[in-house]
Each structure stands twice: as structure tokens, then as C-alpha cells.
Amino acid sequence: MSTIRALTTEEQEKLIDLSLEARDNSYSPYSKFRVGAALLTEDGVWIKGCNVENASYGAAICAERTAYVKALSEGHSKFIALGVSTDQVVPVSPCGICRQFISEFGPKDLPVYMITPNREYKLVTLNDLLPHSFSREEAGKFLL
Amino acid sequence: MSTIRALTTEEQEKLIDLSLEARDNSYSPYSKFRVGAALLTEDGVWIKGCNVENASYGAAICAERTAYVKALSEGHSKFIALGVSTDQVVPVSPCGICRQFISEFGPKDLPVYMITPNREYKLVTLNDLLPHSFSREEAGKFLL
Amino acid sequence: MSTIRALTTEEQEKLIDLSLEARDNSYSPYSKFRVGAALLTEDGVWIKGCNVENASYGAAICAERTAYVKALSEGHSKFIALGVSTDQVVPVSPCGICRQFISEFGPKDLPVYMITPNREYKLVTLNDLLPHSFSREEAGKFLL
Amino acid sequence: MSTIRALTTEEQEKLIDLSLEARDNSYSPYSKFRVGAALLTEDGVWIKGCNVENASYGAAICAERTAYVKALSEGHSKFIALGVSTDQVVPVSPCGICRQFISEFGPKDLPVYMITPNREYKLVTLNDLLPHSFSREEAGKFLL
Ligand SMILES: [Zn+2]
Ligand SMILES: [Zn+2]
Ligand SMILES: [Zn+2]
Ligand SMILES: [Zn+2]
Numbered sequence: 001m002s003t004i005r006a007l008t009t010e011e012q013e014k015l016i017d018l019s020l021e022a023r024d025n026s027y028s029p030y031s032k033f034r035v036g037a038a039l040l041t042e043d044g045v046w047i048k049g050c051n052v053e054n055a056s057y058g059a060a061i062c063a064e065r066t067a068y069v070k071a072l073s074e075g076h077s078k079f080i081a082l083g084v085s086t087d088q089v090v091p092v093s094p095c096g097i098c099r100q101f102i103s104e105f106g107p108k109d110l111p112v113y114m115i116t117p118n119r120e121y122k123l124v125t126l127n128d129l130l131p132h133s134f135s136r137e138e139a140g141k142f143l144l
Numbered sequence: 145m146s147t148i149r150a151l152t153t154e155e156q157e158k159l160i161d162l163s164l165e166a167r168d169n170s171y172s173p174y175s176k177f178r179v180g181a182a183l184l185t186e187d188g189v190w191i192k193g194c195n196v197e198n199a200s201y202g203a204a205i206c207a208e209r210t211a212y213v214k215a216l217s218e219g220h221s222k223f224i225a226l227g228v229s230t231d232q233v234v235p236v237s238p239c240g241i242c243r244q245f246i247s248e249f250g251p252k253d254l255p256v257y258m259i260t261p262n263r264e265y266k267l268v269t270l271n272d273l274l275p276h277s278f279s280r281e282e283a284g285k286f287l288l
Numbered sequence: 289m290s291t292i293r294a295l296t297t298e299e300q301e302k303l304i305d306l307s308l309e310a311r312d313n314s315y316s317p318y319s320k321f322r323v324g325a326a327l328l329t330e331d332g333v334w335i336k337g338c339n340v341e342n343a344s345y346g347a348a349i350c351a352e353r354t355a356y357v358k359a360l361s362e363g364h365s366k367f368i369a370l371g372v373s374t375d376q377v378v379p380v381s382p383c384g385i386c387r388q389f390i391s392e393f394g395p396k397d398l399p400v401y402m403i404t405p406n407r408e409y410k411l412v413t414l415n416d417l418l419p420h421s422f423s424r425e426e427a428g429k430f431l432l
Numbered sequence: 433m434s435t436i437r438a439l440t441t442e443e444q445e446k447l448i449d450l451s452l453e454a455r456d457n458s459y460s461p462y463s464k465f466r467v468g469a470a471l472l473t474e475d476g477v478w479i480k481g482c483n484v485e486n487a488s489y490g491a492a493i494c495a496e497r498t499a500y501v502k503a504l505s506e507g508h509s510k511f512i513a514l515g516v517s518t519d520q521v522v523p524v525s526p527c528g529i530c531r532q533f534i535s536e537f538g539p540k541d542l543p544v545y546m547i548t549p550n551r552e553y554k555l556v557t558l559n560d561l562l563p564h565s566f567s568r569e570e571a572g573k574f575l576l
Contacts, residue, residue, distance in 0.1 A: 100240025
């Protein structure tokens, strides 16, 4: 049973637009792999994120996490939908780091749109991306 | 169709033993959450890993990744099975960062044992943990 | 020789204000260690960041990096000053991950204010925090 | 005042040898930037590490951290010297992430050798690399 409302057609179009636009600020001189993300918060705010790489590759932050920390730092912590796009002709899915980061805030049925430059998309849920998710609460809740 | 051989009963017992032992070297003063990992490589070498935390939480490296970098730095890059254990009475699954890290080396049907202190386990494959996995090759292979 | 202009007294006060305010959105259920950051960009925009932790500690993103990815994702990539504050009575310095992340964008003499809740601060430069900095350009520039 | 003993000439030579050898197992298909590390522990054990990259750049683990988690997972937590080498003709310094990771274990005057393929090196201490270091203990010790 879904706990989250579906996007309207207009919202879907806006998610696609913003996710594609967000690529423009990508800082990816090492991979040349531009990624954009768009995030709709429960209170109706739209947030754009891009990937930011570093000379030390391990310090890179993906577009999805950029969008999330932006939202959280502005006081938005409930989410309706996430869109991710690249310059590839096929949908590209979020990496495991981002799946872990996003799952902290849920919900499990958050719709994640993987969007191509020609506005096609593949739609999955957060739970599809991170089944058997790791959370300290679940791990610890049987203790004591 | 499986591309990987199953563990023998003896190997399973050893995976459980080593994974539980590996917790002893955990450096986890911040979370107090000890994790151990055991890894069997294709050439028959056993590797133990533990989590190593840091005052800056983002620098933490999980037990699974410790086991993997150990193996790789010794020249082992093909894997037969991974075991993970904690002090919790329920099986705890690898985090998304580790799923991403592990998926670089495959195979997709790598068995991952999530082991409890009383030697029970839940068995899944890497693909169960990271479906729709992100890899640059897949993303890029339709280009040009 | 400095390549960056000094902050006016008003700007310093605003940096302190915003950095302290930014703590309010900290998501730090694991460490209970709230951190806020404020960033002034060359084009006069002020950005606030906070730390965002995760059940998998290694996925945590610090306040400073949150501020930076926010700025970059909005098209601001030149910086005048960074302020960081916590709830501690002594100034707390940025972690090495953040120093690495920040150093990608420079300048080396970027002023970094480490601010306490009673508005005292310790002032250093980025170069003070990350001397002998690692950058792929420097490493590679003698090649060929 | 130094709290750590100096390396003998033989030990220096071995540190250089192992650090250079360690590059051979580098997994760096994305950057093509091979890094090797060698670590001497207080109980006389030598450890080699290499960098291990990932399709999601942020999951990369540097050679220095690989060496450290190997050592720690084998029960060695006190260190005498660290050597780092690349394929560059100039010494390359550890990134900020590694400086942060290493500083958890100290000592502050740990000698860090940055080694070139022709066996030249630049020698600094950990404190030279991460002055004003961030540690939760220092931050918190004035509280209460
Ligand atoms: Zn990602
Ligand atoms: Zn993990
Ligand atoms: Zn930091
Ligand atoms: Zn490093």
C-alpha cells in the first residue's frame, strides 16, 4: 500500500525539466559525467542538485546527495519525488552511496525517476533500489 | 543461472567463524556498533575485515570494504562469498556504500551471508542487495 | 600576498550570525554534534549549511560540504569566506575531508572562521588547514 | 619533542621498496592514477596498500586508508611511519580524507614519506599535513 501521493502530470514535467537543468552546474572535470537531480519536498519546494567532484575521487558528492543536503539544510525533510538525469541516452540509476543517504529520510515508496535527455524515464521506488535496507534502528530494535 | 559455485558446508562454517572473529578488531568508539566481515577469494584465500570509524563520521570505513581493499591490495580480485556479522541478534545487511563498492567486482550472484552471533544467517545475493546497479560501463555503453 | 579581500565588520557579523543559525537544521541523531556553516560567495550570495548524518556513518556530509555543494549547484564557484560553528565553547576546525573538498575551489588564502556560540572566533586560512595540498593538477603538471 | 623513534636506513629503504611495489595492485581504471602505500607498525609489521576506485567516484578508497584498515583489522593500531608513492616524478601528498583518517591513530609526529619512482622523497609529519586537527575529544573536552 502506497504511503505517498503520485505526482500530477505537471509535477512530472517539472521534475524532468529541473533535473535536466540541474546538470548545467555539474562540476565533473574528472569523469566528464554530468548528473542533475531534482527533488520535490512535501511542503511543495523544488530543489536542484548536481554532482561535485574532487581531485581526491573519494570526496565526490553526487547530484542526489547535493539535492538532499540542500533541502535538509533549508528545513525540508519530507520528500515526494526524486528525479535524476545524465547526458546518457539510457536511464542511469543512483549509486549505492546515494541510495543509503536517501533511505535515511524515506519513505520506502519514494518514486525515483531516472530521466534521459530526451525526457524518457524509468520509474522505480526507493525500496526497489535499496531492498533489505540498512538502518541502525532496525538493527538495534530487538536489543534490550 | 548461477555463475558462481556454492560454498561447501565446511566453507560456510569457516565464513561464519571468521566473520564473527573479525569483530574483535573493530574500531567503533563512536557507534559502539562492532561489525566483522569475512571474504573468500576465488584462489582460496580467506580475508577478515572490521569497521574503522573516525571522529569525522564521514571518514568511516565499514567491515565489508575493509575486507575488499585488503583482498585487492594483495592481488585477489575475484570473490566467492562474503559474510557479515554484528553483535545484534538479527541479521544486519551491508549499507549502500558497501553494496556499491562490492558491485565493482561482482559477480552479481555473489552470496552474501548476514550472520548473527548465534551462527544463524540470512543469505542473499549481491544483486538482491543492489538491483538496477550503477556502473559507468553500463551507463556509457550505448554511447558512440 | 593576499589574493582575497578582507570581510567588512558587517560581513563578519553576518557570517557569525548565519553560521550559528545554520546549526538549527543539523541532522545529527548519531553524534548529537550540531554543526553550522556559512559561506559568502564572490557575487555576494550567502549560503548556509549543516551536517547531515546517516545510519551508515561513512555517508555523513559535514556542514561545510553542504554549504559548498549548495553554492556550486546554484552556480556560485568563487568564495570570499567560510564560517563554521558548533555547540562547543571552543572553536572547532573543519575535518580533513572538508579541507580537501574546499581546496578544490580555493583560493588558498580563503579565510575560515571557527566560531563559538558566544560569537568568539579563531581565524585561519585554507592553506593553514591544508598545507602541502593534494591536487591532481599539481601532481600531474610536471608530466609530459 | 619527538615521541616517535626515527627509522633506520634499512627501514627507510624497505618503506620505499614496499610503497613502490604496492602500486602494482592499484585498481584505478577511472583516474589511471596509481598510488601505493607502505605502513610500519609499532610491533614491526609491514603493511602495503593501494588505491581502489569505483564507478561512483565518491566510493574510492586511497592507498593510505587501505593500508590503515588492513593494519587495524589485523590488530595493529600503533604506527611508526607511512610511505606514499605514485607514478609521478614529484612527491604527491596524501589527500585530506586520508589525513583525517590517519590522525585518528596518531602520533602527531608520525613521519610521512612522499616517495617518487626514482626513490627520492619528501618527509613531513602528520601534524604538518593536518594542523589544527579535528578530533571529537578535543572539541568536547572543555564541556561539562
Ligand atoms: Zn550517488
Ligand atoms: Zn557499509
Ligand atoms: Zn568535515
Ligand atoms: Zn587519500
